[in-house]
Amino acid sequence: MRISEVSKKFDISADTLRYYERIGLVPPVNRDEKGIRDYTEEDCEWISFIKCMRAAGLSIKTLIEYVTMFQEGDSTIRERKNLLVEERQRLAERIEEMKQTLERLDKKIERYEDRLVKYEEKLRSFSDLVASGEGVLSD
Numbered sequence: 001m002r003i004s005e006v007s008k009k010f011d012i013s014a015d016t017l018r019y020y021e022r023i024g025l026v027p028p029v030n031r032d033e034k035g036i037r038d039y040t041e042e043d044c045e046w047i048s049f050i051k052c053m054r055a056a057g058l059s060i061k062t063l064i065e066y067v068t069m070f071q072e073g074d075s076t077i078r079e080r081k082n083l084l085v086e087e088r089q090r091l092a093e094r095i096e097e098m099k100q101t102l103e104r105l106d107k108k109i110e111r112y113e114d115r116l117v118k119y120e121e122k123l124r125s126f127s128d129l130v131a132s133g134e135g136v137l138s139d
Helices: 003-010 014-023 041-055 060-072 074-132
Strands: none
Touching: 003 014, 003 041, 014 041, 041 060, 060 074
16 A cells, blocks of 8 residues: 555555654555555554554654564563553543543533523513513603
């Protein structure tokens, strides 16, 4: 698969894909006889993983560390698992913070809704007074 196809598939710019490869986030991509990158399904799996982990908040540095350990082989399984467990804990904490923020926003929005309803009721009452002639100043 060409870089333009991979770029489209994952909604990542070709420059970002080249950068990921250059810094070691994605293992070196095979090239055809013309030197053009030819992404395999395995390369795409790495890109999918990196994109997912970045969306979860993992730093480039942490991901490089993970990929490096992965390339070192089975001797790093425990360290890789520990790294992922730590990152999962950080993500769970951020999710909890975001839930609290969402609750606070919901309460704030609810207060605005209450204020709008009261304001609309006040306007309706005033409109009713004007329509009935009670609220009109007479000469």
